[in-house]
Amino acid sequence: MSRGFPKLLWIPALIALGLVVLPVIGLLTRSDLGQLPALVTSPAALDALWLSVRTAAMSTVLCLLLGGPLAVVLARGRLPGLRLLRAIVLLPLVLPPVVGGLALLYLLGRNGFGGQLLEATLGVRLTFTTAAVVVAQTFVAMPFLVIGLEGALRTAGERYEAVAATLGAAPLTVFRRVTVPLLLPSLGSGLVLAFARALGEFGATITFAGSLQGTTQTLPLLVYQLSQSDVDGAVAVSLLLVVLAVVVIAVARPRAVEGRL
Amino acid sequence: MSELSLDVTASRDKFSLELALDVRPGEVLAVLGGNGAGKSTLLSVLAGLLRPDRGRIELSGRVLNDTAKRVHLAPHRRGVGLLAQDPLLFPHMTVLANVAFGPTSRGTARRAALDAARHWLSEVDAAEFADRRPGQLSGGQAQRVAVARALAAEPELLLLDEPFAALDVDAAPALRAMLRRVLRGSRRTTLLVTHDPLDALVLADRVIVLAEGRLVEQGATRQVLGTPRTRFTARIAGLDLVAGTADPAGLRAPDGTLVTGLSQDPIPAGEPAVAVFAPASVAVHATRPHGSPRNVWPAVVAGLEPHGDVIRLRAVAAPGGPPWVDGLAADLTPASVADLALEPGGSVWLAVKATEVALHPVAGGS
Numbered sequence: 001m002s003r004g005f006p007k008l009l010w011i012p013a014l015i016a017l018g019l020v021v022l023p024v025i026g027l028l029t030r031s032d033l034g035q036l037p038a039l040v041t042s043p044a045a046l047d048a049l050w051l052s053v054r055t056a057a058m059s060t061v062l063c064l065l066l067g068g069p070l071a072v073v074l075a076r077g078r079l080p081g082l083r084l085l086r087a088i089v090l091l092p093l094v095l096p097p098v099v100g101g102l103a104l105l106y107l108l109g110r111n112g113f114g115g116q117l118l119e120a121t122l123g124v125r126l127t128f129t130t131a132a133v134v135v136a137q138t139f140v141a142m143p144f145l146v147i148g149l150e151g152a153l154r155t156a157g158e159r160y161e162a163v164a165a166t167l168g169a170a171p172l173t174v175f176r177r178v179t180v181p182l183l184l185p186s187l188g189s190g191l192v193l194a195f196a197r198a199l200g201e202f203g204a205t206i207t208f209a210g211s212l213q214g215t216t217q218t219l220p221l222l223v224y225q226l227s228q229s230d231v232d233g234a235v236a237v238s239l240l241l242v243v244l245a246v247v248v249i250a251v252a253r254p255r256a257v258e259g260r261l
Numbered sequence: 262m263s264e265l266s267l268d269v270t271a272s273r274d275k276f277s278l279e280l281a282l283d284v285r286p287g288e289v290l291a292v293l294g295g296n297g298a299g300k301s302t303l304l305s306v307l308a309g310l311l312r313p314d315r316g317r318i319e320l321s322g323r324v325l326n327d328t329a330k331r332v333h334l335a336p337h338r339r340g341v342g343l344l345a346q347d348p349l350l351f352p353h354m355t356v357l358a359n360v361a362f363g364p365t366s367r368g369t370a371r372r373a374a375l376d377a378a379r380h381w382l383s384e385v386d387a388a389e390f391a392d393r394r395p396g397q398l399s400g401g402q403a404q405r406v407a408v409a410r411a412l413a414a415e416p417e418l419l420l421l422d423e424p425f426a427a428l429d430v431d432a433a434p435a436l437r438a439m440l441r442r443v444l445r446g447s448r449r450t451t452l453l454v455t456h457d458p459l460d461a462l463v464l465a466d467r468v469i470v471l472a473e474g475r476l477v478e479q480g481a482t483r484q485v486l487g488t489p490r491t492r493f494t495a496r497i498a499g500l501d502l503v504a505g506t507a508d509p510a511g512l513r514a515p516d517g518t519l520v521t522g523l524s525q526d527p528i529p530a531g532e533p534a535v536a537v538f539a540p541a542s543v544a545v546h547a548t549r550p551h552g553s554p555r556n557v558w559p560a561v562v563a564g565l566e567p568h569g570d571v572i573r574l575r576a577v578a579a580p581g582g583p584p585w586v587d588g589l590a591a592d593l594t595p596a597s598v599a600d601l602a603l604e605p606g607g608s609v610w611l612a613v614k615a616t617e618v619a620l621h622p623v624a625g626g627s
Contacts (some may be wrong), residue, residue, distance in 0.1 A: 166414075168363050
């Protein structure tokens, strides 16, 4: 809105824009448009596309069901040590995903105590399954939702909730009729960010879930595999990911990504 | 109609509150005090948003808090409504849904809740806004709706937290009159927190004055504001006040200065008393005036600030002059400020006619 910014800022701003846009153009110029349909519709690519969309959607739902309540607890809780907890939630954001994948492997892998517990009690083995992909994606994507929501909860403050309580509304009613509706815009942007992060997840997935076509090989993993041998295929699948990203942005619309604005 | 009785100690941040209080059923009690007097702490404790450190609160026979028995009723179970200076209408609901929120939250059927909401909206002259969003209302309109919402929840005790403070000067009088009508009509037990003595005069049956978390004065509204017994109350009531002891000729200040004035009833000599006068009755002179006024004191100008149509001068004691001149106020027209070439730090003489000074007895010690 404000037009009064130093004109000098245009220079770094244009460089930044170029840094975002030019690589995608580079990808387009490198691609062989004639071969593109065949490459993109190869069984491996279609498998990976379907798997990516499915797992990212499941992770996003998990982020909402688990991360949403976590954000509320972090923003509204009065427990001692909550500050520390808040820092720990940021861990997957700071940690290289590969390290996250290793950590998951040693917790939930065949030899990890979590993995042994799962196998003993439920007879479930997580590693190298689609479920492992979802777990890895949720691990890296959840902080995006939690941080966004927690920030929104803090900005919204407790004043509306306090008023609702003095009007006689029980905590669950306040949550349902006041807290959640007020959060919807930032919830939208948090979900889009989490979905996008899950879609692009690579490091934790390949370490924890492996790269098996149809089971754990998501689009980024397929791109990586192809780039070792079939560069045309890698570029084609990359473009598929770009299209998917554009679709996510279009569906979410800038309003949701900008959140409260 | 509900009776409130309270006796609590509470602390928040650096403020602490220690207060015992009874509010009769249907009574409107104004709580006056400056910033940090403990007014909002009191409201938070009553609304259940803050736990008292010690004490007991009872509302129409129900115990809301009893620290001895570890009782702390949650805000939504207390029947205590809160109207803050910010209307805080839920932005995602229509005006009608906002007002119906209280009834529906407590299980009233939707149709009955909407009927109640319409009734209260028309009570506050806001029926035509029913289908609007809060964002489409002016500040005064939003505050009307907030009043309707608070009343629609049928609270046994209504807390009003500076309800006009955020409104512009044009909207406040209308809302104040509306609130007076609605509060009188519904005979609802109400606690009104304000720093504006006018709110108390218009709305309240009784006034208590808080300073630093303690009760410093209480009584019927006109009596407390018309005859303030402490310097603090006088300042918030916008009056000048000098404390001392009664003397056959007037009031003897602690430094020996005599302040002449009139009293309703004779005050026995030597009794504690106060002299009260309006800043508008204080004349300001550049040199010591001669003639009729007997109350003439040297002072130094501490500050000049606009106060409605006039300029309010705040005085501090002049070297060698009476020390209680500190904090006295005098109202001048902008023209006389210019004529006298008044500036902060300048020496002046304050003069008040004896007929403008009211002398009041005070309870010992204050």
